[in-house]
Amino acid sequence: MNTSRPDANPAIVCPNREGRHRSDPSAANFNFRGNAYQALGKYEESLRNYDEAIRLDPKSTIYLENRGNSYRLMGRWDEAFADYNKAIELEPKSAARYNGRGDAYYYKPDYELAEADYTKAIELDPKNGLYWENRAITRRLLRNVEAAFAD
Numbered sequence: 001m002n003t004s005r006p007d008a009n010p011a012i013v014c015p016n017r018e019g020r021h022r023s024d025p026s027a028a029n030f031n032f033r034g035n036a037y038q039a040l041g042k043y044e045e046s047l048r049n050y051d052e053a054i055r056l057d058p059k060s061t062i063y064l065e066n067r068g069n070s071y072r073l074m075g076r077w078d079e080a081f082a083d084y085n086k087a088i089e090l091e092p093k094s095a096a097r098y099n100g101r102g103d104a105y106y107y108k109p110d111y112e113l114a115e116a117d118y119t120k121a122i123e124l125d126p127k128n129g130l131y132w133e134n135r136a137i138t139r140r141l142l143r144n145v146e147a148a149f150a151d
Contacts, residue, residue: 096121114134
């Protein structure tokens with residue numbers, strides 16, 4: 001089997017509308033496959049699939065964030081933050097993109113920058129409880145207990 005191509009593993013495919021599995025060269029399918037490889041801890045394979053998804057749809061902020069997550073899980077921080085920053089540049093009003101980058105800062109760990117991104121996510125989507133929870137946890141780690149309780 002040719003494993004140099006992102007679509008080489010026929011076991012990881014996306015179901016079509018009828019629920020049958022088939023190989024699909026769409027950006028969404030490469031993203032799906034990247035997610036599957038990422039969940040399996042096969043980060044190099046996930047990167048190859050995310051690269052192809054981004055090549056096919058370079059303005060997809062979700063694909064960029066997903067690839068950034070694989071880089072983060074590999075400890076490749078510069079590449080991870082390049083993807084997160086590009087996603088925010090393309091979609092500056094997306095609370096989810098700020099939350100994603102905040103998660104990366106949290107795991108790096110850089111709690112001050114994580115708190116700033118979670119705060120921006122809350123400003124953009126104040127009804128999302130996850131963003132409040134993330135900021136509260138981060139504030140607790142920063143020993144800002146009063147602010148954490150306020151969240």
